[in-house]
Amino acid sequence: MKIALIGYGKMGKAIEEIALQRGHEIMLKVGIENLEDNTINNIRKADVAIEFTGPESAFENVVRCMEAGVPVVCGSTGWLARYEEAKNSCLTNKSAFLYASNFSVGVNIFFALNKRLAELMAPHKEYNVALTEIHHTAKLDAPSGTAITLAEQILDKNTQKKQWVNQPSTQAEDLSILSERIDPAPGTHIISYTSPIDDIEIKHTAHNRTGFATGAVLAAEFLHDKKGIFSMSDVLGI
Known part of the structure; x- marks a missing residue:
């Protein structure tokens, strides 16, 4: 898969490492130093996006991915007052959305x-x-x-x-x-x-970020080519 990483901090880099190990390509990495690259046109080049930023930007990032028609996995917390809006955007744009408070x-x-x-x-x-x-x-x-x-x-x-x-x-x-x-x-x-x-x-x-990063990549693999709203229970079958 071609993955867009929205958020390239410690978690983003851990996700990148796992994704590359599993044979995926990181075609977009958005961090604080290149926010101008966080555009719908750039995101559209990906098969799936993984969003790990912060409560102040997560909602806008998730909606941007949906408007690009790209399935999005979101692990940012602290923004869930707008979760229903995000779900509605997913349905309106006929996209795919998976939020988890923890991907481990x-x-x-x-x-x-x-x-x-x-x-x-x-x-x-x-x-x-x-x-x-x-x-x-x-x-x-x-x-x-x-x-x-x-x-x-x-x-x-x-x-x-x-x-x-x-x-x-x-x-x-x-x-x-x-x-x-x-x-x-x-x-x-x-x-x-x-x-x-x-x-x-x-x-x-948790002993390190590896479990979270692995779960996020598993979620992205699950979400690829799907439509609708999902959770880690769907990914893991529990």
Whole structure:
């Protein structure tokens, strides 16, 4: 495939390495030094685009790819207030769109575990659930997109919790997400259920960016030649 990389920071470079190893061609690389190359005409030369920038530019980048008629995989977080608009743009332009808060195969299995554990714990009101997420200091958004996905999965099953908050809380209806920024830390997410009798905890720790980059390339391979809106569950069959 010919891939357009929209965002050529640390993640973009890790994606490039994996894509080349898998026999793909990077025909466009857009970073902060060449934003003028981020045009519909340039994107149209690609078979698929992979977008990893930031919350301030992700939506416009995704829509530009759709208007170019190029399937787009997006891993930027912090912009989901406009997610429905992005989906509508995908449908209007008859393109393909895959967003994930995390592309790691291990994290997506962790998502499945989190959903199942939330189902099992739902009847046991004596347990309080909370989340902790740890990332490097260069991560711009807090909580992480992965933590928000985990929290929303829990809220879907736990009738005691009404909303997540990005701080410690003593309110029974609040699901606390604690965000820590420490270097170096590619990413750790912890779900803790605590009671007066015992504690239950599940944890995922990333050791490097390779898992995220590999998952993003797998998603691009899946999305190539497709139309519609997809998720990593579709890619992995989970």
